[in-house]
Amino acid sequence: MSIQLITPFLWFDHQAEDAANFYASIFPNSKVTKVVRYGAGGPGPVGSAMTVAFELSGLPFVALNGGPHYKFTEAVSFVVNCQTQDEVDTYWEKLTAGGTEVQCGWLKDKFGLSWQIVPKAMPELLGDPDPVKAGRVMQAMMTMKKIDIAELKRAHGNS
Numbered sequence: 001m002s003i004q005l006i007t008p009f010l011w012f013d014h015q016a017e018d019a020a021n022f023y024a025s026i027f028p029n030s031k032v033t034k035v036v037r038y039g040a041g042g043p044g045p046v047g048s049a050m051t052v053a054f055e056l057s058g059l060p061f062v063a064l065n066g067g068p069h070y071k072f073t074e075a076v077s078f079v080v081n082c083q084t085q086d087e088v089d090t091y092w093e094k095l096t097a098g099g100t101e102v103q104c105g106w107l108k109d110k111f112g113l114s115w116q117i118v119p120k121a122m123p124e125l126l127g128d129p130d131p132v133k134a135g136r137v138m139q140a141m142m143t144m145k146k147i148d149i150a151e152l153k154r155a156h157g158n159s
Contacts, residue, residue, distance in 0.1 A: 004060050007061065008062070009061075009063075009064065012063055014044075014065050016051070016052045018111075019052075019111045022110075022111075026091065026095065027057045031055055032052060034051075035049050035052050038065075051065075071112060072111070072114065074102075074106070074114045076114065077113075078114070078115050079115075080095075080115060082117060082119045083119070085119065085149045087119075088146065088147055092117050092146045095115050095117070098110030101146065102145065103145055105117050105118055105146065105147040118147070121149050122137075125137040126138060128156065133157055137152050137155050140152055140154075
């Protein structure tokens with residue numbers, strides 16, 4: 001078994017285990033794979049999760065309960081690539097539960113982690129070589145929180 005060269009490592013105050021279970025419940029082919037708990041010599045409460053290894057859609061992640069020293073910012077986010085509006089709607093609903101809708105397909109989940117819910121059609125329409133069509137798509141996208149594929153296509157002129 002080979003080790004993945006790069007693994008996202010997420011710093012939480014004390015919610016690492018809850019977050020890993022939450023994320024694993026949302027994405028297919030996802031699970032918590034290992035929990036390492038603080039012992040008597042650690043900075044966290046004995047028995048509480050120190051690190052939580054988990055997989056999202058088969059990709060390894062690690063979450064750490066490191067205390068309140070650092071917070072997530074929008075400077076780092078995870079993109080969820082969706083094929084259909086149903087996928088967009090499902091991931092949007094689940095990840096915004098207790099979180100915040102932002103703009104242009106961005107959201108913050110209840111743990112403060114930023115996500116982008118991106119339908120496959122969006123970069124295709126935004127990348128149209130016709131700058132007028134691409135501009136209309138951009139203007140439409142800027143008015144949205146959750147992305148509406150049909151509305152982007154209408155703006156593009158391909159309803």
